[in-house]
Amino acid sequence: MSRTKEILTAAGTLGCALGIGFIMQSSDVAMERYGTASKADARERQLEALDAKTTILEVQDIELTSAAFDVQAGLTGDTLADPDTIVTLAAASKGESPALEIVPQATPDSCDIIAEARPMAAAMVNVTLDAPCLPNERINIHHKGMIFTHTTSSTGGLDIQVPALSETAVFVLAFGNGDGAVAQTEVIDLVDFRRVVLQWRDVAGFQIHAFEMGAGYDDAGHIWAGNPRDRASAITGEGGFVILNGDKNAASPMLAEVYTFPADHGHGSGGVALSVEAEVTTANCGEEIEAQTLEMMPDDGVRIRDLTLSVPDCDAVGSFLVLNNLLEDLKLASN
Template identity: 45%
Template sequence: MDIKRIVMAGGVLATAGAIGFVMQNGESAKARYAGASIPDISGTASEPLQVTDITLTSAVADTVAAQTSRSELQEQSIAEAAIGAPEQETIAPEIEMAALGDPIALEVVEPEFAPPVSLCSIEMTAEASAAAMVDLSLSAACYPNERVTFHHNGMMFTEATDETGNLNLSVPALSENAVFIVSFANGEGALANTKVPSLEFYDRMVVQSKASSGLHINAFEFGAAYRDEGHVNANSGRTMADAAKGHGGFITSLGDGVQGEALVAEVYTFPIETAQKQGDVHVSVDAEVTTANCGLRIEAQTLEVRRASAMKVQDVTLPIPACDAVGDFLVLQNLIQDLKVARN
């Protein structure tokens, strides 16, 4: 088949993006995140960090031993009924016979309530590593082979634990104070954070969507053409070691596309402060026409972080050609701003 590469102007397809760390709440964002709970982990000054359904807590009811008269017990029962108190199991009072003339004391023993027990102990750790990456380690023994969603500064992707409930990932940080949230389908989850001061030495560009969208990042470093050595994509073999040494950028693929309706992301990292060459780096987003997306309108987002500064977010709506174009590619130009690399 003669594969066509149809170049399109990204500015025509991208809606106006919000500047900052907060995920947009427009129609395209709602379409992409339908059914997912999106915590606001932006860290902006106007909204405090709020995390729900993450930390498991337990409450222990106080056990009260009270001595009271029969009339006082009746008055208490009437008062509880008046305010709709929940029904509780009644315990017959223990009555001890006293000598004639002694007062009769009723000892009421209320039941003890055991604290609720969590069904699973979920733990996640985060540790900063080279090239402003973060090593995440998730341990959830009672969630083997389970779908799980990660959230980090507006980026979301779907993964799965292994047969022991464990998962280890290396994720590009998008903020120096990097907060990561993981959530299972039932709402249980965990949170971990770490400092990534080296982020200021790198620029990062993200494209995220559902796995069926077929979107990918391509970077053309210092005038490289398609399939040249300086053409960087998910299959080019570049690693974070190349970026840490200033040799060039690399792409990280996040998300398990095997999971149904999985969220995926590709992140291009470039060592803007330590690059050994100078010139321009052109970044584009490609959409391959497949049987899974042909004839559909897909939703996506791009995120850009330059030298650990404020994040730029854009929603993208892209109509895919009909299924007779399967195998062709749409190339979205100018969707992500090119990098200008100067020798330091």
């Protein structure tokens, strides 16, 4: 059966008049691009009553804002970082904490909270926490504007790998009761990588899609949650990888998806086209959802943009909303 495609454009407001292409793709196309057999069947059942053609949704109530969120307040809560700003954090000498005070509640001496950070390959950081008096507790990890939620183990431990966004990488680990700890390390190989972050809360359902060196959907160079690769690809210069930070099973978690690409790409020339997508699900249909993007800057800052949009009603479950030009494409050249 032949398909038609109608194209409309949605405009957002973001100081510099950022334009966004916003596409709703019906389940047939979504099945080809995303689904396993079982997921595709489920999406097809959900959209039996919909028109079979692929359409581009005329978007309303999309807003790219620059509201003045309080970054420091967000360090102990779930507030996203301040949009449209460059986030910097003064370096602290080894053994010192940055200028951020976390006042722990009184606990026995045996319940000291200890956090450590050590650099790993591909500009990743191994962050560990030992909090024996806080087992199975929700904890928010903050780093250079990125925020995500985890849950401590039954013994109060945590052991995760986090993409660094700054050479002097400072991690603030904050519990809801005011307890917390700070860990810091130096990530000297961060200059060898390009990195972008997409973060959101709970069931918003956002995804980063990276199309490396002209790749199309489902090509080997199409990197997303369904084809994430691993950090070995970036270490060898083959291409990028995607990693999700956060515990989806935590209560109303903050989640951060990070795409990393080697700066010195030696396999072909060109760049990486980036898009943001959100699936319409029974959990988010008809709701207003929010996200933030963080992009590493040459001066070791992070540019943050805020996004708010209204998801179509539940008769569109199984479709995908595609936002082009929200993230700047990575322009890279081979040797």
